[in-house]
Amino acid sequence: MKLKTEFGDREELLTYLRATFTAAAARSSDVAELRGGRKAAEAVLQQIQPQRYAATRNHLRGTVSRLSAYLRHGVLTLAEVRRFALQRGGKQAEKFVTELAWREYWQRVYAKIGRDIWKDRESGKTGWRPADYTDGLPEDIAQAATGLRCMDSFATELRQTGYLHNHARMWLAAYVVHWRRIRWQAGARWFLTHLLDGDPASNNLSWQWVASTFSVKPYYFNRDNLEQFTDGVYCRTCQHYRNGCPFDGSYDELQARLFPRANQAYE
Amino acid sequence: MMNCRRGCFRALTKRMNDVLVWIHGDDLNPQSRVLQAHPQAPRVFVFDDAVSEHYQLSLKRIAFLYECLLEIPRIEIRRGDVFAELVAAAQEHQCNRIVTTESVAPRFARLCAKLRREGRLAVETIPTEPFIELSAQENARLDLKRFSRFWNPLKARALSLNQSFDW
Numbered sequence: 001m002k003l004k005t006e007f008g009d010r011e012e013l014l015t016y017l018r019a020t021f022t023a024a025a026a027r028s029s030d031v032a033e034l035r036g037g038r039k040a041a042e043a044v045l046q047q048i049q050p051q052r053y054a055a056t057r058n059h060l061r062g063t064v065s066r067l068s069a070y071l072r073h074g075v076l077t078l079a080e081v082r083r084f085a086l087q088r089g090g091k092q093a094e095k096f097v098t099e100l101a102w103r104e105y106w107q108r109v110y111a112k113i114g115r116d117i118w119k120d121r122e123s124g125k126t127g128w129r130p131a132d133y134t135d136g137l138p139e140d141i142a143q144a145a146t147g148l149r150c151m152d153s154f155a156t157e158l159r160q161t162g163y164l165h166n167h168a169r170m171w172l173a174a175y176v177v178h179w180r181r182i183r184w185q186a187g188a189r190w191f192l193t194h195l196l197d198g199d200p201a202s203n204n205l206s207w208q209w210v211a212s213t214f215s216v217k218p219y220y221f222n223r224d225n226l227e228q229f230t231d232g233v234y235c236r237t238c239q240h241y242r243n244g245c246p247f248d249g250s251y252d253e254l255q256a257r258l259f260p261r262a263n264q265a266y267e
Numbered sequence: 268m269m270n271c272r273r274g275c276f277r278a279l280t281k282r283m284n285d286v287l288v289w290i291h292g293d294d295l296n297p298q299s300r301v302l303q304a305h306p307q308a309p310r311v312f313v314f315d316d317a318v319s320e321h322y323q324l325s326l327k328r329i330a331f332l333y334e335c336l337l338e339i340p341r342i343e344i345r346r347g348d349v350f351a352e353l354v355a356a357a358q359e360h361q362c363n364r365i366v367t368t369e370s371v372a373p374r375f376a377r378l379c380a381k382l383r384r385e386g387r388l389a390v391e392t393i394p395t396e397p398f399i400e401l402s403a404q405e406n407a408r409l410d411l412k413r414f415s416r417f418w419n420p421l422k423a424r425a426l427s428l429n430q431s432f433d434w
């Protein structure tokens with residue numbers, strides 16, 4: 001079936017898409033602010049500041065590029081972004097180019113393992129057995145109704161914008177897998193529904209990295225860490241801040257709580 | 268009479284060798300190598316209903332792809348079963364050869380095989396410009412067990428501009 005290719009403006013396009021892709025619109029009819037297309041991609045590329053990247057990238061308001069959706073769909077190639085970053089940042093672009101290399105790496109792993117991207121690459125290092133994890137994403141997480149201001153905000157942002165900062169992805173994934181003990185595949189599927197850069201390689205393998213099925217230890221965090229890199233914007237208004245925040249504690253305490261059966265110290 | 272026949276036949280064979288460019292979600296660059304190699308060829312993208320269903324894609328992902336597609340001149344956008352739509356497009360445009368960008372997705376490899384086998388179409392895949400140019404030997408030696416093992420031998424080259432400019 002052939003689809004329309006002439007539209008007066010974005011509103012007309014979106015109206016057409018809502019009527020044409022009814023199942024997708026029923027899942028979530030939000031549309032992202034980020035525009036598709038090479039012109040938009042080049043405008044975003046012009047804004048990158050690879051020199052400031054290393055020092056600020058972990059912060060939610062840090063100077064990250066937001067190029068991921070364009071790279072994922074080949075609107076820009078990794079090769080041209082690498083070249084552009086080196087021209088602009090020289091030696092200081094090292095960290096940024098290293099992150100581009102992560103995408104290249106995951107792609108190569110995907111080329112090698114194919115559909116096994118959905119299976120554990122290695123056994124986990126959490127002390128839990130695969131059967132200890134639940135299948136399927138709980139509704140309160142998907143509906144942004146856990147009561148945890150940080151996680152609910154990330155879930156909302158994911159659905160509305162199709163983008164999350166890397167650190168937010170890590171925290172959210174760790175919460176799903178380690179605090180709620182959900183199989184990583186359920187979280188990975190949820191992300192692929194929404195992320196404009198959603199890609200089985202980068203996505204699933206990052207989830208596995210968090211879960212410890214493709215790394216030497218699980219990734220987890222504590223409240224100090226989240227507060228620091230968010231300037232406390234979520235904690236300040238969270239009802240759980242003084243009342244049962246599940247992320248409060250030292251790394252040792254959290255390890256004992258989350259992974260009591262692990263036979264190694266992670267730190 | 269003979270001449271005409273031969274002429275018509277020639278025109279037909281020429282047309283039947285024509286290329287159909289298959290645009291897919293891993294390369295929506297309007298300046299892609301594939302489009303540069305075949306600037307006159309018809310180009311088709313197919314929204315894969317099975318994939319949308321499998322990944323439960325939300326509308327914003329489809330809208331993003333659509334906006335990318337609308338910047339590709341003369342793009343024909345279809346939806347349905349990718350194999351069936353590509354075969355139909357090839358027939359409509361009288362093409363017997365599909366040219367497309369390489370992809371690591373296992374589904375892509377299966378589709379190419381099916382197009383050759385059941386669709387009776389020649390399929391040529393073109394790689395995008397590599398992140399770092401590597402020889403076949405270097406490629407074979409890459410260790411993918413962990414990122415650091417992959418990256419350490421390549422790092423110096425990837426961080427230098429000069430080499431990349433001359434390839």
Ligand SMILES: Cc1cc2nc3c(=O)[nH]c(=O)nc-3n(C[C@H](O)[C@H](O)[C@H](O)COP(=O)(O)OP(=O)(O)OC[C@H]3O[C@@H](n4cnc5c(N)ncnc54)[C@H](O)[C@@H]3O)c2cc1C
Pocket residue numbers: 057063064065066067068069071072099100101102103106164165166167169170173191195197198199200202203204206207210
């Ligand atoms: C649980 C989880 C799921 C993820 N899912 C995806 C996904 O589906 N698709 C995706 O492209 N990335 C994914 N990432 C990686 C990373 O979070 C995003 O690429 C990055 O946040 C995109 O934002 P940016 O373009 O501003 O990145 P920047 O920090 O500006 O980086 C520049 C580019 O480098 C690449 N990159 C950066 N970090 C990574 C990384 N850790 N792994 C792979 N590539 C990277 C991206 O292409 C990115 O656009 C995931 C990470 C986690 C922890």
